[in-house]
Amino acid sequence: MRYLGGIFFVMIFLLGGCACPPTDPDELIAYQEANDPLEPMNRTIFEFNMTADRYVLEPIARGYRYVTPQPIRTGIRNFFANLRQPMYLANALFQGELETAGTITKRFAANTFWGFLGVFDTASELGIPSADNDFGQTLAVWGWQNSEPYLILPFLGPSNPRDTIGIGVDAFLAPIDWVLKNEPFLLYSRIALENFSKREQALDFLDSLEGSSTDFYATIRSMYRQNRKKKIDDSIGIIAEKRNEQMKQDYDFDFPLGDEEY
16 A cells, blocks of 8 residues: 555646646636646646556456456455455544444454355345445544545645545554555455446446446536545534524423413
């Protein structure tokens, strides 16, 4: 992971001078309306990511789909999803969502003990809902709600300053990486397989999205912002709802009204 971080900062340094507005008046208007001040730099990194995906990650993902039967791919996907539950639990607690934390705990226990370490999604069969609280949401709940500017990270994709910090903290909150820290082969194999699994799952969707987009960069930017806004609004809404409910309980007194005699 530290190598990816080093590459990220080197590329930001090298490409930082490219983040300047276009000179064409029409392009400048569109640039300002997009609220994407780092767009020139972002597009450069986006193209770099797309090239790396096209020649490395996508072919491997297609090969992985070809040689691995669907039930096994589903089991691998479930296994990695289960490994992320402790991180989701920590963030639910950070956000004060105790009910969600309880649900995550039940889901993790059900899939770990009855789902063969998460290979089988027993929790969903039992009707236990899923949650994916992350540290970017946690920072928003704590008050960092304006996350602009939009930012494309090398290899990692769409983000922003708040969620970039969240990615780093969430990596630290993953217990499996602590266990494997002295086993670099197993650690990097886990990271590689999880990313191949995610890319395979997104093959058809991204193919369709790219084929129907006149500007794939702008489409991804819009989808990312909408997705993050919904998740942040949901988390903040849960906290606000609990506060309102607590206020009702604190001030729910019965006052005599009308012509009642005292």
